[in-house]
Amino acid sequence: MEEHMRFAWAMIFCIAIAPVYADYYSNTVTPSSKVEKVTHLRFFLHDILGGENPGAVVIARANLTKKDDSVLPFGSLVAIDDPLRVGPEPTSKIIGNAQGLYLSSSQDPSKFTIVLYADFAFTSGKFNGSSFSVFSRNPVTEADREVAIVGGRGKFRMARGFAKIKTSYFNATTGDAILEYKVTLYHY
Numbered sequence: 001m002e003e004h005m006r007f008a009w010a011m012i013f014c015i016a017i018a019p020v021y022a023d024y025y026s027n028t029v030t031p032s033s034k035v036e037k038v039t040h041l042r043f044f045l046h047d048i049l050g051g052e053n054p055g056a057v058v059i060a061r062a063n064l065t066k067k068d069d070s071v072l073p074f075g076s077l078v079a080i081d082d083p084l085r086v087g088p089e090p091t092s093k094i095i096g097n098a099q100g101l102y103l104s105s106s107q108d109p110s111k112f113t114i115v116l117y118a119d120f121a122f123t124s125g126k127f128n129g130s131s132f133s134v135f136s137r138n139p140v141t142e143a144d145r146e147v148a149i150v151g152g153r154g155k156f157r158m159a160r161g162f163a164k165i166k167t168s169y170f171n172a173t174t175g176d177a178i179l180e181y182k183v184t185l186y187h188y
């Protein structure tokens with residue numbers, strides 16, 4: 001009898017604390033106002049397709065009917081895990097990495113353009129463990145260009161901003177590039 005009572009009470013307790021899944025949304029409220037901060041970053045992305053240990057690999061390519069002899073013709077999709085370094089030298093200190101994809105997105109081979117979908121994460125310093133996300137068109141052949149930053153994680157949660165990109169080195173034969181990133185990030 002005692003056992004039954006205990007079981008009954010346990011059941012009641014369980015029902016009482018079970019979460020209620022009535023709505024899939026909360027009340028909409030005004031967030032407590034926090035002051036937005038700005039951080040500037042500067043680093044070099046080393047995008048190396050060749051060699052023993054490439055940071056960028058072609059994972060898909062369209063079967064084009066039109067002749068296109070460029071390294072990454074329209075419709076090529078590249079997976080990247082590229083080191084971010086403090087300088088343009090291949091031996092300079094690594095401070096993070098960019099992981100994601102880029103798609104060769106221009107039908108005109110003379111206007112080589114990519115759309116970049118990547119997460120730039122840091123592995124040292126104040127922003128170790130934080131990252132920002134780029135989702136943007138990147139007209140690679142233009143000397144000065146800009147990509148949009150659409151979000152972030154960790155200290156860069158809710159980030160938005162932009163990165164000015166300059167080509168520090170580019171080899172059209174191999175597709176290897178070293179790019180200077182000057183980033184402006186608005187975050188909390």
Ligand SMILES: *[C@@H]1O[C@H](CO)[C@@H](O)[C@H](O)[C@H]1NC(C)=O
Pocket residue numbers: 063064065
């Ligand atoms: C590529 O396209 C050509 C022309 O349409 C076709 O003959 C060929 O079989 C295709 N190759 C592959 C691997 O799909």
Ligand SMILES: *[C@@H]1O[C@H](CO)[C@@H](O)[C@H](O)[C@H]1NC(C)=O
Pocket residue numbers: 123124125128129
């Ligand atoms: C970065 O953070 C990771 C994980 O918290 C830690 O293991 C690592 O030692 C940190 N690196 C630096 C350089 O602070």
Ligand SMILES: *[C@@H]1O[C@H](CO)[C@@H](O)[C@H](O)[C@H]1NC(C)=O
Pocket residue numbers: 170171172173174
């Ligand atoms: C590009 O890479 C090729 C193959 O490694 C090399 O022969 C050539 O000299 C490089 N060109 C430039 C401008 O660095």
